[in-house]
Amino acid sequence: MQSVTASSVRSRIRAELVEEIKASARRQLANEGAAALSLRAVARDMGMVSSAVYRYFPSRDDLLTALIIDAYNAMGERVEQAESIVRRTDYRGRWMAVCHAVRRWATENPHEYGLVFGTPVPKYAAPADTITPATRVTRVLVDIMIDAVRTAALTVETETVPKAVRVDLAPVRSFFGEGPEQLGDDLIVRGIMAWTHLYGAISFELFGHRVGSVSNHDGFFDHEMRRIAAFVGL
Amino acid sequence: MQSVTASSVRSRIRAELVEEIKASARRQLANEGAAALSLRAVARDMGMVSSAVYRYFPSRDDLLTALIIDAYNAMGERVEQAESIVRRTDYRGRWMAVCHAVRRWATENPHEYGLVFGTPVPKYAAPADTITPATRVTRVLVDIMIDAVRTAALTVETETVPKAVRVDLAPVRSFFGEGPEQLGDDLIVRGIMAWTHLYGAISFELFGHRVGSVSNHDGFFDHEMRRIAAFVGL
DNA sequence: TGTACATCAGTGAACGCGCGTTCACTGATGTAC
DNA sequence: TGTACATCAGTGAACGCGCGTTCACTGATGTAC
Numbered sequence A, B: 001m002q003s004v005t006a007s008s009v010r011s012r013i014r015a016e017l018v019e020e021i022k023a024s025a026r027r028q029l030a031n032e033g034a035a036a037l038s039l040r041a042v043a044r045d046m047g048m049v050s051s052a053v054y055r056y057f058p059s060r061d062d063l064l065t066a067l068i069i070d071a072y073n074a075m076g077e078r079v080e081q082a083e084s085i086v087r088r089t090d091y092r093g094r095w096m097a098v099c100h101a102v103r104r105w106a107t108e109n110p111h112e113y114g115l116v117f118g119t120p121v122p123k124y125a126a127p128a129d130t131i132t133p134a135t136r137v138t139r140v141l142v143d144i145m146i147d148a149v150r151t152a153a154l155t156v157e158t159e160t161v162p163k164a165v166r167v168d169l170a171p172v173r174s175f176f177g178e179g180p181e182q183l184g185d186d187l188i189v190r191g192i193m194a195w196t197h198l199y200g201a202i203s204f205e206l207f208g209h210r211v212g213s214v215s216n217h218d219g220f221f222d223h224e225m226r227r228i229a230a231f232v233g234l
Numbered sequence C, D: 001t002g003t004a005c006a007t008c009a010g011t012g013a014a015c016g017c018g019c020g021t022t023c024a025c026t027g028a029t030g031t032a033c
Helices: A002-032 A039-046 A050-055 A060-084 A091-108 A110-117 A128-134 A136-150 A169-175 A185-206 A217-231 B002-032 B039-046 B050-055 B060-084 B091-108 B110-117 B128-134 B136-150 B169-175 B185-206 B217-231
Strands: none
Touching (some): A002 A039, A002 A060, A039 A060, A060 A091, A060 A128, A060 A136, A091 A136, A091 A217, A110 A185, A128 A136, A185 A217, A185 B185, A185 B217, B002 B039, B002 B060, B002 B110, B039 B050, B039 B060, B060 B091, B060 B136, B091 B110, B091 B136, B110 B185, B128 B136, B185 B217
């Protein structure tokens, strides 16, 4: 008994240090950018010697991977939380809650956002365990559309999708389980476009490409996401 | 006379070397990414000593700026060229030509695209002389819309734009001269959204976020841009 | 409960590397008279 | 046209810096009997 608690104390401290290292790395990310993230700087910041960090992360890339997974999960959690408190039948409200939650998280954590949605870090290949966290937000958006279709609340005149594009949609359906069978080809296309637009708008704002075009970013984003919601029939 | 030609020989050689340095830097960009672009590697690649590069570019950042300006201009030229050969009254055709030209250039030069539309390079502030080249593509898109409105070829049911957003549109109008006066608030909003979507789609494809959703990138892009064209009334 | 051993966290030195930038210099090319 | 001087391109050494990763080590903490 004694030994068990003692051991778990050690592992708890370990877990805390892992978190501290990641927090420090996140801070460095904000100052220097992903490419310049260095283990030595993290160690310095933590008051340890650089080799000590290797007890927690076997390499720089593993630390980067951990940050990416954390970023996806942080974003996913924020989105799920924000969406969950909206009345279930208010599909448009749920959709807008997701859009705003993504944007809010992104503006609060621009460098983590950039790590995930910006230029890929050179020489870094994202491992498979980033996939699941990466789809959390999309999952929520898809579910809203499915719910709306099920209750016949989706109002949109569907258009025909060319065969060349239609073929592509099978993997999407299968990825999201049985739900999307209920979405027609046209709605899946619209969904992918909406998803693209959401991140496109946020990236444009955060990466400075709307300077000179938009100054009231909040207002514009809200308005355009409303239009995108309408575009998918919500 | 002699001296003049002689001098221009020297300056011609200089100009050629500047181009060679930029070409080498572009190659390095493709291999290592923007953050890792180094003057020493460029010098090595050119077979000169690292300090010699300083005869041509006063610092690493100046080289970066030159690459950014070149990228915008290369993209701008490609787009202007592609758009110019379409029949003037085929507004939708002109629009699609622009979209495809941007995408083609981007897929052929992914790292230059990333340099401009990806995560901003940390500690690097783009100077004012990047602004004009940066707007060449947008200029073409705006002109197509203006032409279509002038000839009453634009078919779209305009929606009302909230005041909060409308206020924002004045700078856009003034930036593009007198033309956009003819575009209603709604059309300007749609235009900004279309512009956002164009780069959003290309970034998503290039940065790997469509893996698993879209495999026929050509086909999907064509289809979605057609829908965006319809969205702006073309 | 007490002791002998195993595991773990963190140290400190070292490896070999690359970077941006400066500076005094040599030698070639251009300019003015 | 010929010479004296000025400009320019490129060299090579040096500055001070930071990086990722390895390795043998000390000392503390946990485990088994």
